Amino acid sequence: MTLSEEDYIKVIYHLGKNENGTVSTNAIADRMETKPSSVTDMVRKLSEKGFVNYKKYKGVSLTEIGTKTALTLVRKHRLWEVFLVEKLNFPWDEVHEVAEQLEHIKSEKLVDKLDKHLDYPEVDPHGDPIPSKNGAFKKSIKKLMNEIPIGANGVCVGVKDSSPPFLKFLDKNNIALGDSILILDKEEFDESLHIRINGSDIHISSQIASNLYLRITE
Amino acid sequence: MTLSEEDYIKVIYHLGKNENGTVSTNAIADRMETKPSSVTDMVRKLSEKGFVNYKKYKGVSLTEIGTKTALTLVRKHRLWEVFLVEKLNFPWDEVHEVAEQLEHIKSEKLVDKLDKHLDYPEVDPHGDPIPSKNGAFKKSIKKLMNEIPIGANGVCVGVKDSSPPFLKFLDKNNIALGDSILILDKEEFDESLHIRINGSDIHISSQIASNLYLRITE
DNA sequence: ACAAATTTTTAGTTTTATCTAAATTTTTAT
DNA sequence: ATAAAAATTTAGATAAAACTAAAAATTTGT
Ligand SMILES: [Mn+2]
Ligand SMILES: [Mn+2]
Ligand SMILES: [Mn+2]
Ligand SMILES: [Mn+2]
Numbered sequence: 001m002t003l004s005e006e007d008y009i010k011v012i013y014h015l016g017k018n019e020n021g022t023v024s025t026n027a028i029a030d031r032m033e034t035k036p037s038s039v040t041d042m043v044r045k046l047s048e049k050g051f052v053n054y055k056k057y058k059g060v061s062l063t064e065i066g067t068k069t070a071l072t073l074v075r076k077h078r079l080w081e082v083f084l085v086e087k088l089n090f091p092w093d094e095v096h097e098v099a100e101q102l103e104h105i106k107s108e109k110l111v112d113k114l115d116k117h118l119d120y121p122e123v124d125p126h127g128d129p130i131p132s133k134n135g136a137f138k139k140s141i142k143k144l145m146n147e148i149p150i151g152a153n154g155v156c157v158g159v160k161d162s163s164p165p166f167l168k169f170l171d172k173n174n175i176a177l178g179d180s181i182l183i184l185d186k187e188e189f190d191e192s193l194h195i196r197i198n199g200s201d202i203h204i205s206s207q208i209a210s211n212l213y214l215r216i217t218e
Numbered sequence: 219m220t221l222s223e224e225d226y227i228k229v230i231y232h233l234g235k236n237e238n239g240t241v242s243t244n245a246i247a248d249r250m251e252t253k254p255s256s257v258t259d260m261v262r263k264l265s266e267k268g269f270v271n272y273k274k275y276k277g278v279s280l281t282e283i284g285t286k287t288a289l290t291l292v293r294k295h296r297l298w299e300v301f302l303v304e305k306l307n308f309p310w311d312e313v314h315e316v317a318e319q320l321e322h323i324k325s326e327k328l329v330d331k332l333d334k335h336l337d338y339p340e341v342d343p344h345g346d347p348i349p350s351k352n353g354a355f356k357k358s359i360k361k362l363m364n365e366i367p368i369g370a371n372g373v374c375v376g377v378k379d380s381s382p383p384f385l386k387f388l389d390k391n392n393i394a395l396g397d398s399i400l401i402l403d404k405e406e407f408d409e410s411l412h413i414r415i416n417g418s419d420i421h422i423s424s425q426i427a428s429n430l431y432l433r434i435t436e
Numbered sequence: 437a438c439a440a441a442t443t444t445t446t447a448g449t450t451t452t453a454t455c456t457a458a459a460t461t462t463t464t465a466t
Numbered sequence: 467a468t469a470a471a472a473a474t475t476t477a478g479a480t481a482a483a484a485c486t487a488a489a490a491a492t493t494t495g496t
Contacts, residue, residue, distance in 0.1 A: 004483065025444055038484055040445055045482090057444060057491060087305075088331040098325045105319045113306040222453065243474055256454055258475055263452090275461060275474060 003104045006073055008032065008042050009051055010103075012062055013070035022059040071135040077103040078124035079114050085125040086118060092125040093167035126167075127158020127177050127213060143216065145183070146191065146209035152183050154214030161211040169208070174198060181214060221322045224291055226250065226260050227269055228321075230280055231288035240277040289353040295321040296342035297332050303343040304336060310343040311385035344385075345376020345395050345431060361434065363399070364409065364427035370401050372432030379429040387426070392416060399432060 011031045015023040025043070029036045047054035051066035062070060080102040084090040090098070112133070115121075122138050123129055129137045142157050156179045159166065170176065175197060184194040184201060191206035229249045233241040243261070247254045265272035269284035280288060298320040302308040308316070330351070333339075340356050341347055347355045360375050374397045377384065388394065393415060400414040409424035 002482075026442090034483095035485065036444060037446080037486080041483075084328075088328070088335055090327075090331065094327075098323070098328055101323045101325075102320075105316070107316045107319075109308075109312070110302075110306070110316055113308065117306055220452075244472090252453095253455065254474060255456080255476080259453075262475095 001069070004042070005046060005049075005051075006069075006104055008039075008046060009062070009066055009070050010073050010077075012052060012060060013067065013074070016061060021061045023061065024059050028060075068135055071131045073103050075131045075133070075135075076105075076111055078128060078130045079111065079118060079121070081124045081126075082118050082121045082130075083114060086121075091167075091171070093162075093164040093171075095125060096162065123158070125177075126162040128162075141215060142213040144210055145181070145193065145195075145212045145214050146206055148183055148214060148216065150183050150186055152216055153218055154181050154183075154216045155179070156181055156212060157215045158213035159211055160213065166211060170212075173202065173204075175212070180217070219287070222260070223264060223267075223269075224287075224322055226257075226264060227280070227284055227288050228291050228295075230270060230278060231285065231292070234279060239279045241279065242277050246278075286353055289349045291321050293349045293351070293353075294323075294329055296346060296348045297329065297336060297339070299342045299344075300336050300339045300348075301332060304339075309385075309389070311380075311382040311389075313343060314380065341376070343395075344380040346380075359433060360431040362428055363401070363411065363413075363430045363432050364424055366401055366432060366434065368401050368404055370434055371436055372399050372401075372434045373397070374399055374430060375433045376431035377429055378431065384429060388430075391420065391422075393430070398435070 008028070011028055012023050015027050015031060025036050025039045028043070029039045032039070043052060043054050043060050046052045046066070047060070050063060051069060052060045052062055054060045077099045080099040081095040084095040084098060085092055115133075121130055123140075127142075129140065131137055140157065143154075144160065145154075148154060156175065156177050158177065159170070179197055182196040184196055186193050191209075193204050193206070193209050195202060195204060226246070229246055230241050233245050233249060243254050243257045246257045246261070250257065261270060261272050261278050264270045264284070265278070268281060269287060270278045270280055272278045295317045298317040299313040302313040302316060303310055333351075339348055341358075345360075347358065349355055358375065361372075362378065363372075366372060374393065374395050376395065377388070397415055402412040402414055402419060404411050409427075411422050411424070411427050413420060413422060
């Protein structure tokens with residue numbers, strides 16, 4: 001597996017999660033910031049190697065071995081993110097880029113020892129679950145904040161958008177994973193929310209609310 | 219800097235240390251496990267980029283910027299080795315291979331934070347010095363065990379050969395860095411040594427003695 | 437249903453890092 | 467000094483991963 005092949009497989013995995021599993025050439029090209037013709041070439045190669053199912057003009061989906069490979073990469077990526085935040089004190093908005101490189105280091109023993117060193121974490125710094133060695137997820141019951149009824153209590157457990165600008169915004173407003181949140185009210189006009197967090201009442205836009213996951217506590 | 223360019227620069231650095239600084243095409247090819255013709259191509263490219271001085275048929279040497287680059291790589295390699303041994307409990311004979319990959323991760327911030335996390339180590343698990351951020355070494359006064367007079371006391375501070383077979387041999391014989399050693403006697407016939415270590419007297423071959431560094435304690 | 441728009445693939449190049457085989461230069465030995 | 471040996475470079479090829487431009491297939495809108 002080359003670095004490039006690995007990145008393609010990860011992208012196909014992430015895009016396939018939302019859809020029925022089948023991903024279009026253009027969608028991959030967009031995400032990889034490359035050209036559709038390059039995607040066609042790579043997808044054909046991955047198909048020959050058995051990682052994806054591919055029918056010309058019909059899109060691609062991961063095979064069983066392709067899915068296994070993707071999960072191993074996601075596991076490595078997220079474990080490294082935990083390491084960077086927990087052990088090296090990186091800000092959570094800077095870890096993705098470095099983990100994008102570290103995920104390609106080839107050593108099963110390294111991943112096992114890293115997992116142990118981190119005390120077997122179940123989620124990464126953005127609240128995303130870390131697959132176990134055999135590819136199993138602990139599934140969590142989480143909902144986007146804008147889909148939660150007024151009056152409900154929850155704990156902030158993840159972000160949908162984990163881009164640096166959004167994460168920096170959360171830092172600036174003292175919103176962190178693990179915080180308790182009470183939904184006070186919703187404005188009809190723009191769907192913005194009034195919430196209580198860390199003892200203070202604040203007003204957040206629907207764009208923010210639709211990118212924060214809560215686990216409802218009752 | 220591609221991964222391959224970085225590996226070439228590191229090899230030229232290590233080979234140049236022993237010689238006058240000028241390294242031959244074949245020496246590089248041997249060490250890189252590649253063909254001389256490939257080395258010629260790469261060396262020409264590195265020369266165009268300003269990392270090495272190169273005159274056809276006359277060998278290569280690192281420029282100032284090339285040396286700086288090599289030292290940064292050596293620093294990263296050795297810091298990662300310390301991490302693997304100290305934090306992840308890797309055996310010292312298995313870290314080189316993994317560090318060979320980790321040294322190529324591009325993030326200055328990562329190296330700084332790793333250095334701090336490890337509490338600014340001065341040597342790697344094999345006793346080799348770690349260059350500082352600006353490329354300075356702490357020079358240590360160490361000698362090969364076979365060059366030390368009978369009766370002298372020393373502390374084992376490094377290995378010359380850090381190949382897994384030699385390191386495993388030392389483990390098996392309970393010889394580790396930091397151990398105090400007294401040279402008891404030398405056999406004329408094969409230059410083998412009788413030494414006292416950890417309270418017991420043992421007999422070691424000249425091949426072993428010529429690959430262990432001691433710092434003489436008096 | 438069918439023309440237009442969009443998506444995807446094909447064909448032909450480029451760059452990087454290799455290789456083999458042949459040519460050239462340098463070194464060594466008589 | 468010169469022939470043989472060794473080291474090094476050149477020439478030409480290959481494989482991976484990109485790209486552009488053009489062709490082909492699919493989807494969309496009327
Ligand atoms: Mn990546
Ligand atoms: Mn993450
Ligand atoms: Mn390397
Ligand atoms: Mn080392």
